[in-house]
Amino acid sequence: xxxxxxxxxxxxxxxxxxxxxxxxxxxxxxxxxxxxxxxxxxxxxxxxxxxxxxxxxxxxxxxxxxxxxxxxxxxxxxxxxxxxxxxxxxxxxxxxxxxxxxxxxxxxxxxxxxxxxxxxxxxxxxxxxxxxxxxxxxxxxxxxxxxxxxxxxxxxxxxxxxxxxxxxxxxxxxxxxxxxxxxxxxxxxxxxxxxxxxxxxxxxxxxxxxxxxxxxxxxxxxxxxxxxxxxxxxxxxx
Amino acid sequence: xxxxxxxxxxxxxxxxxxxxxxxxxxxxxxxxxxxxxxxxxxxxxxxxxxxxxxxxxxxxxxxxxxxxxxxxxxxxxxxxxxxxxxxxxxxxxxxxxxxxxxxxxxxxxxxxxxxxxxxxxxxxxxxxxxxxxxxxxxxxxxxxxxxxxxxxxxxxxxxxxxxxxxxxxxxxxxxx
Amino acid sequence: xxxxxxxxxxxxxxxxxxxxxxxxxxxxxxxxxxxxxxxxxxxxxxxxxxxxxxxxxxxxxxxxxxxxxxxxxxxxxxxxxxxxxxxxxxxxxxxxxxxxxxxxxxxxxxxxxxxxxxxxxxxxxxxxxxxxxxxxxxxxxxxxxxxxxxxxxxxxxxxxxxxxxxxxxxxxxxxxxxxxxxxxxxxxxxxxxxxxxxxxxxxxxxxxxxxxxxxxxxxxxxxxxxxxxxxxxxxxxxxxxxxxxxxxxxxxxxxxxxxxxxxxxxxxxxxxxxxxxxxxxxxxxxxxxxxxxxxxxxxxxxxxxxxxxxxxxxxxxxxxxxxxxxxxxxxxxxxxxxxxxxxxxxxxxxxxxxxxxxxxxxxxxxxxxxxxxxxxxxxxxxxxxxxxxxxxxxxxxxxxxxxxxxxxxxxxxxxxxxxxxxxxxxxxxxxxxxxxxxxxxxxxxxxxxxxxxxxxxxxxxxxxxxxxxxxxxxxxxxxxxxxxxxxxxxxxxxxxxxxxxxxxxxxxxxxxxxxxxxxxxxxxxxxxxxxxxxxxxxxxxxxxxxxxxxx
Numbered sequence: 005x006x007x008x009x010x011x012x013x014x015x016x017x018x019x020x021x022x023x024x025x026x027x028x029x030x031x032x033x034x035x036x037x038x039x040x041x042x043x044x045x046x047x048x049x050x051x052x053x054x055x056x057x058x059x060x061x062x063x064x065x066x067x068x069x070x071x072x073x074x075x076x077x078x079x080x081x082x083x084x085x086x087x088x089x090x091x092x093x094x095x096x097x098x099x100x101x102x103x104x105x106x107x108x109x110x111x112x113x114x115x116x117x118x119x120x121x122x123x124x125x126x127x128x129x130x131x132x133x134x135x136x137x138x139x140x141x142x143x144x145x146x147x148x149x150x151x152x153x154x155x156x157x158x159x160x161x162x163x164x165x166x167x168x169x170x171x172x173x174x175x176x177x178x179x180x181x182x183x184x185x186x187x188x189x190x191x192x193x194x195x196x197x198x199x200x201x202x203x204x205x206x207x208x209x210x211x212x213x214x215x216x217x218x219x220x221x222x223x224x225x226x227x228x229x230x231x232x233x234x235x236x237x238x239x240x241x242x
Numbered sequence: 243x244x245x246x247x248x249x250x251x252x253x254x255x256x257x258x259x260x261x262x263x264x265x266x267x268x269x270x271x272x273x274x275x276x277x278x279x280x281x282x283x284x285x286x287x288x289x290x291x292x293x294x295x296x297x298x299x300x301x302x303x304x305x306x307x308x309x310x311x312x313x314x315x316x317x318x319x320x321x322x323x324x325x326x327x328x329x330x331x332x333x334x335x336x337x338x339x340x341x342x343x344x345x346x347x348x349x350x351x352x353x354x355x356x357x358x359x360x361x362x363x364x365x366x367x368x369x370x371x372x373x374x375x376x377x378x379x380x381x382x383x384x385x386x387x388x389x390x391x392x393x394x395x396x397x398x399x400x401x402x403x404x405x406x407x408x409x410x411x412x413x414x415x416x417x418x
Numbered sequence: 419x420x421x422x423x424x425x426x427x428x429x430x431x432x433x434x435x436x437x438x439x440x441x442x443x444x445x446x447x448x449x450x451x452x453x454x455x456x457x458x459x460x461x462x463x464x465x466x467x468x469x470x471x472x473x474x475x476x477x478x479x480x481x482x483x484x485x486x487x488x489x490x491x492x493x494x495x496x497x498x499x500x501x502x503x504x505x506x507x508x509x510x511x512x513x514x515x516x517x518x519x520x521x522x523x524x525x526x527x528x529x530x531x532x533x534x535x536x537x538x539x540x541x542x543x544x545x546x547x548x549x550x551x552x553x554x555x556x557x558x559x560x561x562x563x564x565x566x567x568x569x570x571x572x573x574x575x576x577x578x579x580x581x582x583x584x585x586x587x588x589x590x591x592x593x594x595x596x597x598x599x600x601x602x603x604x605x606x607x608x609x610x611x612x613x614x615x616x617x618x619x620x621x622x623x624x625x626x627x628x629x630x631x632x633x634x635x636x637x638x639x640x641x642x643x644x645x646x647x648x649x650x651x652x653x654x655x656x657x658x659x660x661x662x663x664x665x666x667x668x669x670x671x672x673x674x675x676x677x678x679x680x681x682x683x684x685x686x687x688x689x690x691x692x693x694x695x696x697x698x699x700x701x702x703x704x705x706x707x708x709x710x711x712x713x714x715x716x717x718x719x720x721x722x723x724x725x726x727x728x729x730x731x732x733x734x735x736x737x738x739x740x741x742x743x744x745x746x747x748x749x750x751x752x753x754x755x756x757x758x759x760x761x762x763x764x765x766x767x768x769x770x771x772x773x774x775x776x777x778x779x780x781x782x783x784x785x786x787x788x789x790x791x792x793x794x795x796x797x798x799x800x801x802x803x804x805x806x807x808x809x810x811x812x813x814x815x816x817x818x819x820x821x822x823x824x825x826x827x828x829x830x831x832x833x834x835x836x837x838x839x840x841x842x843x844x845x846x847x848x849x850x851x852x853x854x855x856x857x858x859x860x861x862x863x864x865x866x867x868x869x870x871x872x873x874x875x876x877x878x879x880x881x882x883x884x885x886x887x888x889x890x891x892x893x894x895x896x897x898x899x900x901x902x903x904x905x906x907x908x909x910x911x912x913x914x915x916x917x918x919x920x921x922x923x924x925x926x927x928x929x930x931x932x933x934x935x936x937x938x939x940x941x942x943x944x945x946x947x948x949x950x951x952x953x954x955x956x957x958x959x960x961x962x963x964x965x966x967x968x969x
Binding site for chain 3: 043049050051052053061064065066067070071072088090093096097099100129130131133154155174176177178179180181
Binding site: 017059098102103104105106108111112114115118120121124126127131132134135136137220 | 262324327330331332333334336337340341369372375377379383386387389411412413414415416417418
């Protein structure tokens with residue numbers, strides 16, 4: 005039996021079980037905390053920094069997706085300050101690589117686009133970095149356009165934790181960081197990829213997409229399988 | 243008192259935002275009941291006049307001509323609106339930025355040309371090293387992203403501006 | 419315990435002659451063979467010196483390889499132990515003078531004062547530095563080595579050990595200054611049957627070489643300190659995470675581990691007790707972020723070295739999810755001495771809440787570049803001018819940078835502030851691992867901030883957005899300023915962005931990355947303004963193209 009904690013998010017009294025994260029309890033209570041690396045059904049890594057919340061008594065902000073709830077904690081998930089931080093962090097994601105919504109397969113189905121709208125981001129004060137970034141279209145069914153990748157690593161995690169293939173991983177560091185398949189070989193040559201398409205389904209942007217889809221015609225509709233897969237995996241003790 | 247003077251400018255863009263402007267349909271009559279359109283690619287004025295109240299700028303700043311034009315527009319305009327994704331983020335025109343001007347022109351005017359391949363040197367304005375959003379060159383007062391921004395959003399924004407309100411651009415987003 | 423008799427092994431490089439001489443030597447020459455002097459052919463000097471001394475018939479003289487003698491600026495260094503006479507800038511071809519000096523040493527000679535560089539220091543973590551042969555266990559034992567461990571294992575409980583460390587007031591020397599005793603207690607009390615001790619030797623701050631010198635000069639001390647720590651927190655396995663750029667330190671550590679294992683100071687049944695503890699060396703591949711404890715743990719586990727949010731802290735959930743004690747090299751190096759001399763002795767040194775001593779690596783525009791250990795509470799002026807010998811060419815002092823890329827620059831007006839964890843934080847800097855870079859009027863502070871931002875940008879692991887993208891954005895803004903192309907809006911943007919990165923980045927690297935900007939803006943805002951408004955670089959470092967004629 006786990007203990008139940010009661011605490012507050014944005015002044016609202018909420019309850020959760022020991023071991024749950026602030027993000028989980030917020031989701032259960034209809035409190036929307038923006039996040040791009042978080043996805044229910046795979047492990048959190050606290051990297052996008054959009055879900056940063058204030059916790060009374062703590063001098064530092066905390067990532068809601070990685071913070072376990074405690075009895076009586078007082079969480080502020082929305083404030084002017086947090087909005088400014090979230091806007092700027094989203095802006096950073098946009099200016100990092102070459103996001104061109106107009107020609108993107110995920111246009112109108114994109115979580116990055118949605119986040120910008122939600123946060124009221126209308127333009128970028130930061131200059132674009134405009135790096136030269138590759139596209140790998142060697143796979144029979146799918147392609148990856150690194151221009152649109154925000155390094156949330158959902159693909160890496162779903163491939164490892166749910167599909168069990170661990171085709172995806174990361175290479176290099178800093179701005180050079182890239183997701184990669186099988187130690188950096190072209191995706192089409194990967195011997196571990198099962199072509200299951202889970203990575204494409206979880207990608208928040210148009211970085212991973214099905215071939216043959218036109219602009220704005222990508223879709224990510226088959227995601228609900230994730231939490232279910234996780235339950236199955238846990239029950240089997242995997 | 244004379245009516246507010248409105249202008250629209252077309253820099254490096256596809257004119258889609260202007261199409262969206264026209265998509266306001268009959269509401270365009272309402273807008274220009276209340277304002278004068280003093281300069282626009284849609285009408286036949288040759289020179290950008292002085293004392294413009296509101297100017298919608300479509301397109302990114304990509305060439306020396308764009309740069310010259312936008313600086314002049316800024317000087318003569320009270321409220322400058324960055325109109326659509328190209329003006330706001332440099333969008334599609336900005337896709338050339340990682341490539342660089344020389345390889346870009348090479349590709350366009352030499353590699354893929356069979357008859358008389360040569361670099362343009364006259365008439366066509368020189369490209370800037372990068373294609374930039376308008377607000378990186380001059381100060382911008384209102385941002386209206388969208389590719390293109392919907393006719394409804396454009397109407398609401400113009401309606402607000404003409405009524406002297408701070409324009410409400412909620413619901414605007416990059417892309418569509 | 420089977421401690422090998424010292425006589426059974428050749429321990430020192432006695433001057434090679436036909437004759438066997440068992441008497442105590444009349445004179446010793448210590449040749450510094452740490453990395454800095456080694457790069458000046460120090461090993462050749464040892465060989466030549468031994469050869470020349472043999473030719474001169476000095477059978478009663480010993481030539482010994484030692485670790486860092488401290489005054490790296492004058493390397494390669496040779497010291498005559500009896501008189502304290504120091505030979506600097508020695509070349510393999512000019513050992514003649516040293517041989518002559520060795521001939522003159524008489525039994526009545528006493529060590530002469532070596533000047534303020536040495537006299538004003540107080541050596542705790544570095545007490546054996548330049549005294550012992552780093553690859554000789556007997557030499558270490560002769561100078562009190564392993565006394566503390568033996569006493570701990572035979573006379574003390576783990577609680578008592580932790581209590582002594584707590585009472586000594588020792589704090590983490592890696593930078594943040596977390597109380598060491600508290601950390602040990604947390605690990606000791608954490609749930610788990612398997613616990614680990616990790617020594618963080620991934621020293622990566624620009625201009626810092628304290629840990630390298632300690633490892634190269636006195637590796638046994640680290641092993642002893644780690645064994646004591648392991649006993650205190652109930653751990654049985656230890657790792658030393660050392661960067662691969664320190665090949666000499668790694669080689670000496672490995673030798674030391676082998677010797678200590680053979681002598682029964684590592685492995686099963688240490689010093690004839692039931693205490694087991696063994697140490698392995700793990701090499702870092704040069705990522706700065708791996709000095710951050712959670713990234714370091716990931717790297718030791720064989721994963722990509724990226725940090726994760728804390729809590730859970732490594733003390734509760736660390737290496738392979740077991741409670742793990744991570745201490746910096748210097749912290750661990752202080753432990754044996756503290757236990758030997760008693761916690762009260764150590765707590766008696768220092769200032770306020772900053773007890774004991776701190777090792778600093780002096781670098782930059784300072785005369786005596788090198789390694790020093792001073793009591794906490796010494797003023798920067800004493801460190802820079804008395805010990806450091808002042809500024810090169812007598813130029814005016816401008817600032818001192820402490821704390822590496824997460825630290826800050828302290829201007830001349832605060833030279834008389836006593837150095838402690840608290841005072842440095844108050845000044846907007848940071849103790850850090852102990853790099854101390856001195857700058858004179860030829861340094862442009864905007865350029866300095868840009869340099870550190872470039873470092874952070876390059877070393878960002880790429881995990882979290884604010885650090886990965888933000889540090890590059892800060893760098894671009896600083897670059898704009900140094901080129902004289904920035905506006906006041908850019909300066910405002912720089913300040914705004916710096917705060918956001920500090921607040922939202924995942925680990926210390928990102929959170930600390932804006933610090934050099936904050937501190938240079940705090941003390942040298944006028945230099946920023948000069949670049950932006952007047953478009954000149956006051957120090958003449960930045961190349962600013964003349965203002966265009968505005969159209």
